[in-house]
Amino acid sequence: MKKDIELTADVLVIGGGPAGTWAAITAAANGSDVILVDKGYCGTSGATAPSGTGVWYVERDEEAREKAKESRFELGGRLAEDDWMNKVLNQTYENMNKLSNWGYPFPLNDQGNPHFRNLQGPEYMRLMRRLVRKAGVKILDHSPALELLADHEGVGGAAGIRQQTGETWKVKAGAVILASGGCAFLSKALGCNVLTGDGYLLAAEAGADFSGMEFSNAYAISPEFSSVTKTAYYRYANFYYEDGSLIEGAGSTSGRSVIAKNLLNNRKVYAVLDKVPEDLQPLLRVAQTNFFLPFDRLGINPFKDKFSITLRLEGTVRGTGGINLIDQTCATKIPGLYAAGDAATREFICGGFTGGGSHNAAWAMSSGTLAGKGASDYSASLGIFSKKRDVVGLSSSPLTKTGNGQSSFKTNEYIRTVQEEVYPYDRNLFRSEQGLKGSIERLDSVWKDIRSESIKLEKQAIKAREASAMAITARLMYQTALARTESRGMHKRNDFQQLDDKQHYRLISSGLDEISIRTQSVKQEAIL
Numbered sequence: 001m002k003k004d005i006e007l008t009a010d011v012l013v014i015g016g017g018p019a020g021t022w023a024a025i026t027a028a029a030n031g032s033d034v035i036l037v038d039k040g041y042c043g044t045s046g047a048t049a050p051s052g053t054g055v056w057y058v059e060r061d062e063e064a065r066e067k068a069k070e071s072r073f074e075l076g077g078r079l080a081e082d083d084w085m086n087k088v089l090n091q092t093y094e095n096m097n098k099l100s101n102w103g104y105p106f107p108l109n110d111q112g113n114p115h116f117r118n119l120q121g122p123e124y125m126r127l128m129r130r131l132v133r134k135a136g137v138k139i140l141d142h143s144p145a146l147e148l149l150a151d152h153e154g155v156g157g158a159a160g161i162r163q164q165t166g167e168t169w170k171v172k173a174g175a176v177i178l179a180s181g182g183c184a185f186l187s188k189a190l191g192c193n194v195l196t197g198d199g200y201l202l203a204a205e206a207g208a209d210f211s212g213m214e215f216s217n218a219y220a221i222s223p224e225f226s227s228v229t230k231t232a233y234y235r236y237a238n239f240y241y242e243d244g245s246l247i248e249g250a251g252s253t254s255g256r257s258v259i260a261k262n263l264l265n266n267r268k269v270y271a272v273l274d275k276v277p278e279d280l281q282p283l284l285r286v287a288q289t290n291f292f293l294p295f296d297r298l299g300i301n302p303f304k305d306k307f308s309i310t311l312r313l314e315g316t317v318r319g320t321g322g323i324n325l326i327d328q329t330c331a332t333k334i335p336g337l338y339a340a341g342d343a344a345t346r347e348f349i350c351g352g353f354t355g356g357g358s359h360n361a362a363w364a365m366s367s368g369t370l371a372g373k374g375a376s377d378y379s380a381s382l383g384i385f386s387k388k389r390d391v392v393g394l395s396s397s398p399l400t401k402t403g404n405g406q407s408s409f410k411t412n413e414y415i416r417t418v419q420e421e422v423y424p425y426d427r428n429l430f431r432s433e434q435g436l437k438g439s440i441e442r443l444d445s446v447w448k449d450i451r452s453e454s455i456k457l458e459k460q461a462i463k464a465r466e467a468s469a470m471a472i473t474a475r476l477m478y479q480t481a482l483a484r485t486e487s488r489g490m491h492k493r494n495d496f497q498q499l500d501d502k503q504h505y506r507l508i509s510s511g512l513d514e515i516s517i518r519t520q521s522v523k524q525e526a527i528l
């Protein structure tokens with residue numbers, strides 16, 4: 001048996017993407033001793049690292065800011081909040097300027113000034129890893145967290161396993177930040193192989209609340225032959241049937257349901273980026289190089305040639321649901337537990353509609369920064385007590401070092417069962433009471449089976465906990481979807497197709513074996 005690694009820190013960050021790295025840098029700058037654990041390799045894993053992304057960056061101009069806030073307000077069902085949008089716009093402005101000062105190679109505009117509206121994932125995350133190390137943060141790569149640790153005072157650390165060595169690790173900390181990303185249910189979307197909702201499982205086991213989980217059914221347009229989900233480029237596309245006739249109403253924003261209905265009826269859908277002006281084509285190639293690589297390998301010119309498409313589920317990675325925050329320190333209702341990035345709800349800035357790449361990127365860096373400061377301050381308030389607590393594991397499935405655990409066959413069966421409930425358009429995208437209740441019944445059964453088995457602390461434990469995380473995520477999604485008897489944002493009910501003004505509230509969900517739902521009022525909107 002491998003020897004346990006036992007460490008202490010003021011702040012433990014779980015996740016090494018944009019939110020986690022900003023959190024670690026900020027907490028360290030605030031005087032905290034910080035450890036960051038990543039399921040993959042900090043700097044290369046996750047949805048941002050392999051991609052280019054826009055950023056919700058707006059100059060400090062009141063008129064421009066108001067237009068920016070309006071951009072998704074109605075689309076999101078009027079659930080975004082003015083104070084949160086202002087906070088994120090201000091923080092993003094500061095962070096993007098910091099990146100420029102730290103050496104990120106922003107392109108220059110015609111006036112010779114940096115253009116702050118886009119980030120290239122590889123360069124961005126390579127820089128962030130370097131900055132995390134420079135800040136004195138200890139990084140444990142390939143070291144997923146399997147459970148949180150807590151006592152009667154709240155969360156006080158986490159434990160997990162190192163994939164490459166099989167060693168277990170335990171970190172006692174004054175505060176923990178969940179920045180582990182969202183859940184795409186292993187749908188093969190680019191960069192989402194590690195995004196299985198692990199932080200949601202940990203938060204649920206600690207008793208945290210979730211918000212907006214009904215807005216977690218984001219499907220992205222993708223070529224059938226590619227994992228790249230860069231839906232923004234399809235604003236320049238027309239969509240066609242196999243015979244070359246135009247599909248009326250199909251589109252990347254408001255017409256995705258039309259695409260889904262055709263795919264659901266086994267009709268092939270083709271796209272051509274034939275609305276891109278010729279002079280813009282080279283710029284698109286530079287902005288999103290990886291988008292074009294699969295086409296180039298197959299000899300397809302996407303600006304002229306038809307190519308078959310599909311819709312890949314991105315769940316909460318592009319949806320807006322996640323762990324609920326109680327204030328702008330990104331604290332949860334559980335003392336010592338914070339959340340940032342895709343792990344946290346984005347309803348505050350997006351409402352019930354996807355933030356695409358730009359809002360998500362801004363939210364990641366801003367919430368990461370806020371959580372880093374909040375967690376650091378909280379840990380400091382505990383004094384020496386933070387590292388001397390008698391904490392225990394919170395896993396809902398027993399984690400054991402001896403005996404037999406869940407078999408790999410059963411784990412794969414659990415994962416397939418969850419995917420069979422969340423992948424289909426007629427269950428997740430086009431929802432109904434009958435369909436939701438059927439899925440909930442089957443998902444609850446899977447959850448009971450998972451809970452009845454122990455998990456042996458070896459490498460297979462990672463996959464077993466992923467199955468648990470996907471199951472709890474799906475159950476939270478569908479229970480809140482059942483409770484929202486209207487169509488709002490990306491949540492569409494076939495049996496309730498209109499927006500209902502009486503349901504202008506958030507749905508807060510929580511629980512493990514039993515999911516409870518309550519409503520929460522939305523603060524005064526920015527636009528009336």
